[in-house]
Amino acid sequence: MADTNNFAEYIRLMTEFDLPPVMQIENQAYDFPWTTGIMTDCLTSAYYCYVYEVNDEIRGYIIFSTVLDELHLLNICITPAYQNKGYGQLLLDWLLNFARENKTKTLYLEVRASNRGAIRLYETSGFNEMGCRPAYYPAKKGKEDALLFAYEILLI
Numbered sequence: 001m002a003d004t005n006n007f008a009e010y011i012r013l014m015t016e017f018d019l020p021p022v023m024q025i026e027n028q029a030y031d032f033p034w035t036t037g038i039m040t041d042c043l044t045s046a047y048y049c050y051v052y053e054v055n056d057e058i059r060g061y062i063i064f065s066t067v068l069d070e071l072h073l074l075n076i077c078i079t080p081a082y083q084n085k086g087y088g089q090l091l092l093d094w095l096l097n098f099a100r101e102n103k104t105k106t107l108y109l110e111v112r113a114s115n116r117g118a119i120r121l122y123e124t125s126g127f128n129e130m131g132c133r134p135a136y137y138p139a140k141k142g143k144e145d146a147l148l149f150a151y152e153i154l155l156i
């Protein structure tokens, strides 16, 4: 079971030296992975790129952008060998804390309609489905819809 007590201590900024292991995970985890070029662009642009690392082993990463009080989650990924152990939830919770601390009002994301595991993670974390972009993603057979989700941070 995931260690929930000090998870944030295992999150650090991604650097260019992390690209080989990150791309290895990306290629294992997705049928349609990002290219090294896309990942490099994220690192060199104003995007936020973090890795989850334990004992010098990268076990996941998260990439997002912010514009004013909006945050766009672009990629959240856990190494397949560590999936379904609660780490994706911890990484998403870490992002929600980051968002609160940075006065974010709304988080947005897009997910493949077939990605039931990720959709369940987002729904149980409080994201709401806002819409659909039909035939948005390439798929093994043609195209696949993107579902749009949003999370409103309640200011208390």
Ligand SMILES: CC(C)(COP(=O)(O)OP(=O)(O)OC[C@H]1O[C@@H](n2cnc3c(N)ncnc32)[C@H](O)[C@@H]1OP(=O)(O)O)[C@@H](O)C(=O)NCCC(=O)NCCS
Pocket: 029, 030, 075, 076, 077, 078, 079, 082, 083, 084, 085, 086, 087, 088, 089, 090, 110, 111, 112, 115, 116, 117, 118, 120, 121, 122, 124
């Ligand atoms: C999606 C992903 C980040 C979830 O991380 P994870 O560590 O596997 O998920 P967790 O173990 O934290 O599970 C959290 C919740 O998500 C749901 N969930 C995760 N994987 C699931 C699966 N395969 N099937 C059904 N539900 C799943 C469950 O609701 C789970 O809650 P529970 O423990 O109460 O059952 C991870 O599976 C992953 O990296 N997938 C490949 C990349 C990807 O699809 N990223 C999302 C792109 S939008």
